[in-house]
Amino acid sequence: MKTGREKQLVAGILAHVDAGKTTLSESMLYLSGRIRKLGRVDHRNAFLDTYELERARGITIFSKQAVFSWENIEIILLDTPGHVDFSAEMERTLQVLDYAVLVISGPDGVQGHTVTLWRLLKRYQIPTFIFVNKMDQAGTGRESILKELKKRLGEECVDFGEASAREDRSSEWFEELALCGEELLEEYLGTGQIEKSSVAEAVYSRKIFPCYFGSALYTDGVEELLEGMREYAKSKAYPSDFGAKVYKIARDEQGIRLTYLKVTGGILKVKDILPDIEEKVNQIRIYSGSKYETVQEVAAGGVCAVTGPEHTYPGQGIGAEEGLDMFVLEPVLTYQIQLPPGCDVHSMLQNLKQLEEEDPQLHIVWEEQLGEIHAKLMGEVQTEVLKNIIKERFGVSVEFGAGDIVYKETIEGFAEGVGHFEPLRHYAEVHLLLEAGERGAGVQFASDCSEDMLDRNWQRLILTHLEEKEHRGVLTGAGITDIKVTLIAGRAHLKHTEGGDFRQATYRAVRQGLKRAKSILLEPYYEFRLEVPGENIGRAISDIQKMYGDFEPPELEDGMSVLTGTVPVSTMRGYQTELLSYTGGRGRLFCSLKGYEACHNAEEIIDMKGYDSETDLENPTGSVFCAHGAGFVVKWNQVEEYMHVESPLKVSLPEEERHSYEPASSSASRIELTEEELDAIYRKTPDPIRRMADSRPITVKAPERGKYDAKREEYLLVDGYNIIFAWEELKALAEINLESARDKLMDILCNYQGYKKCILILVFDAYKVAENPGEVQKYHNINVVYTKEAETADQYIEKTVRNMDRKYDVTVATSDALEQVIIMGQGAQRLSAKGLKEEIELMLKEIRSEYLGRPAEDRNYLFDYMTDELAKEMESVRLGKSGNFENILKTDRKRV
Structure with missing residues (x-):
């Protein structure tokens, strides 16, 4: 999108609910000629209220975009929700604004949510124009309102409505401006006035907040506001390197996923591959209300929606742009989502995860112990809106239970947490320092570990595992906050350590540290x-x-x-x-x-929650050690007796303070684990979670297995095309020749089966082939299945697992989240595509190490099998002293 205008601004309109924000947007569009007729919220025909529920309720629920021109500037207007229940949507929009227009209701003055908005604008450092609306109503004195603005928001709020419009601007007005900054004061004292460029610079640097007064319903004062933006707003300068900031995820009427973003550097073009996420832009849309036009490119400063990317998320930075991981506003209430009878909970979880993509702060979670789906919301209005969206999009009528407060946990002081994970053929140990942080700081992660002790790659992996999930406290199981977690020590094994081991050790170290620290419940x-x-x-x-x-x-x-x-x-x-x-x-x-x-009533809440950290199997507090070829679990208060790395804190602490890190005197019983149980711990752990991917994985506990029987056969079922398109090298090959990719996967799995000695079944979709009866082939040592017409690989695998009736040890290799949930419910274990690749790479490493590690006496040397005469002649030939090699060789053959 290119423009010949002198300026291009991205301006957002913010307000407390019912202040007239959408009405002001309507007036701006009307005066600019963008729309021909003024719509009204109460008439349900406002241009930017595109969603039916918005028109019915008379409130803005989703942020909207409109593009219009005023004189020599092009304004990309973003209308944001005003109701506090949808303030998270509003905050996400702030990331991409050049300027903001804060609307204040004249009769109501500065309200509570207005102050919240003002603080957010300060946090994001957004230059702000203020429009006081509804001045046509009784009891709205201009002087009294301006006085309130100066008191509640700051002395930098200056009336621009009348004074700045006059050619002979009054000296009082210049004096008021001069008090807002030293540079302005010096200019005024030197020349007796202040240039427009200086005022614009002061507005841009948030030293002045121009205030305008009027009535948006009658377009009174709106033209002055637009003129003020034309005079006193500056266009940003953007770098040439490509960058973009994602602020919203949505879906259009056809269900196509839309990524709303602002280009912050370079140019975005159709068919570009977005850096970092490596996904192609299929279409670029410029929205204005419910309609859009497609363009071939958007230059820096432009806002657009793109189709194609499937793994973007609000706050994500692309290319040269940095991302934003933590927002200020977050829900403080959690609700149970009650499904109607007969509704498939697993399918509904997937549907709700789609909504969580669009609003990450919904925080959809499966509470395994309760068997319930929970969501975090801002209030009652949001629950009603969410019910309508679920009904409209998925055809399911849900209800919400009574809202409960979202509690959090933190610690006092500091503590060291140790996590060790060492079942057979695995090894990792992690030491973390947990320190109390400032209120509102969230959870911060850092590393202070020598690379001589632990390689940099392992340290980065540990930090990734710390960031990839919300860690639970030990008082009520609530999420932790206001804690700084620092990696201070660790150990890996040259042969047996892989990424998943550090994931387990890291999680356990956090939990063990929380158990040792003094935890505090927050509300x-x-x-x-x-x-x-x-x-x-x-x-x-x-x-x-x-x-x-x-x-x-x-x-x-x-x-x-x-x-x-x-x-x-x-x-x-x-x-x-x-x-x-x-x-x-x-x-x-x-x-x-x-x-x-x-x-204020921590003990009462803790008793009411009844959380037992020792029975939370998804978040263990103890560690796994190995002795005599068998693994065993050590309770959290005994880990220090078994850990392999000396605590750095013990070395640095004064002698009188070291007692706090001594293990408890009571001896904990060791729990022996079978190989199957250790394998289950490892396999059931989710793969590392990428922020760019969908939200946290659905946790569904598989039914308990019977007692381990070493004689049971092991089966591995592999979803062929799922694996091909999940492995980059096979995916690239499939784009050239799909049959070659299939053959290569079959060869890889043949080697793997020869090593694992399991019964391996590779399943390919052939359901689109008309009248296809299905086929089973024997390929070397594995079975290859091509499904019949109208039967997918998922359906075949699910049917096969169910028919096995838990008589065998069955593992299914797939990264299809829904399929994983289903097969775990049938008693099988799941292995992701990435997990299978890691297993195969580990197999190759072990085969290679065994080959390279064979004793020297096992090698065959040519000279060992020659006669003495032939050996001497060969040495002479090597040194160039003899050419009689053929005669001696003939003589030697005759002897043989």
Whole structure:
């Protein structure tokens, strides 16, 4: 998308719900000539309310894009949700904005969510214009509102509506601008005025926030706002190296996956391969409302939606652009998703994961112990919207259970965590330092381990494993936060260590460290502003105290008593209704999420949750060691007695502090593990999770197996085409000749079967071949199956596993997530495509090491089998002293 305009801006419109944000967008589009008729939210015909539920409810649920021109600038307008329940969608949009327009309702003033938006704009350093809307309503004094803006948002809020429009700008206006920065003050003192370019630079650097007043419904003041953006907004300069920032994932009416992004460097063209993720751009769309036009390229500064990529996610940086992993706003409530009778839970999990792609903060999880699907949401309105989306998209009517608070856990002080994983033919040990971090810092990871002790590649792998999942605390099983985790030591084995071993050791080290540390339960807190009539202030103070809140001494503002402070979310829920009741409708409550603090009733919550960290099989606290060829589990409080690497902390700590790292005196019983059980631990661990891929894997526990029988035959079923298109070298070969890729996979698996001695069945889809009866071939030492018409490889494998009726040890190699869930439910074990490749590479390493390690006496040397005379003549020939080699050879043959 190229433009001949002097400026191109990406501007977002933000507001508290019902401030008139969508109406302002409508007015801007109308005045620019982009639309011919003004739509209205209450008439359900607004240009940017494209979703039926948005029109029915009169609120914005999804961010929208519109493109229009004003004079010499092109504005890409992004309309964002105003309701607090959809604020995560709004925050994701902030990543790509050049400027923001913050809309404030004149009658309501600066509300609680408005303050949250203001803080977010400061965090993302977005230059901001302010538009005070609904000035046509009674009780909206320009001076009083501007005074409130300066008090609540900052003295840098300056009225640009009338003063900047006059040619003879008043000296008072210039003086107000001069107070916003030293450079502006020097210019004013030197010349008696301030140039537009200087004002534009101050707006860009967030030293001035231009304020405009009007009524969007009647387009009053909107033209002044557009003129202000034309005069005082600057176009960004972008680098030539390609970069892009993903801010949204969606699907169109045909179900095609759309990646919304802003190009932040270079040019994006159709059929380009996106760097890092190596996926092709099939189509570039420029949306305006519900309609779009396709273009061949988009230059830096442009915003578009692309089709093709399947593994993008909001916040992702592509090319030269850095990504954003952690957002400020997050849900504080978790709900159970209740499915109707007869609904397939596994299929529904896959469907919900699709929604999680679009809104990662839904955090869809399968609670295995409860047998329930849970989602994290902002509030009741979002649950209603989500129910409609699920019904509309998947045809399933779901309900939501009562919302529960999302708790988190952290630690006090510091502790060392040790994880060891050493079943037969595997080895890894990891030492982590867990330190308490600042509130709101999240979980941070670092390495402080010498490369002489542990190779850099292993260290990077450990950091990857730390980042790939949400680690659970040991008090209630809630996610951990505000902790710094540092790798301080580790050990690998030259022959037996592979990536999955460090995954297990890392997870166990985190859990063991949490068990040793003093854990603290955290709960979300609101920052509130409570306005009540003077006669009700005593009741308000009493209520806040009962809710375990803290507050500043009350202040008197415009005849109302004002309380500000913090209070737990759990105790404040539902208070708005009570407030309106006892104040006769005159009281006002503004809340914004402050963050997580220590839980006010931690013991009660811990008892209610009833979480036992020792029975959480998915998150073990102990380690696996090996002795006399057998593996055994050591409990968390005995790991230090068995670990192989000396603790770096013990060496550095003073003598009086070392006692805190001594193992407990009570002896833990050793639990012997069979080879099958150790293999199950290793195989059931999910493959490393890429952030660019779908969200966390679905965890479905397979039914318990019977007692291990060493005589049972082992079967390996391989989904052929799934493996071919999952392995890069086979995929590349398949693009040239699919039959060659099949043959190569068959040869690889023949070698593997010869080493593993299992019964190997390779299954290929042939269901699209008309009247195909199916075929089974014997290829050397493996069985190759071509499925019959209308039968996929998945169906054949599922049927075969079910027919085996758990009489055999069955493993299925596939990376199809749904197929993995199904086969585990049938009692089989799963092996991903990547896991199979690692197994084969390990086999080749072991074969190679065995060959290279054979004793020297096993080798055959030519001279060992010659006669003495022939050996002497061969040596003479080698040295060039004799040419009589043929005669001696004839003589030697006659002797033989």
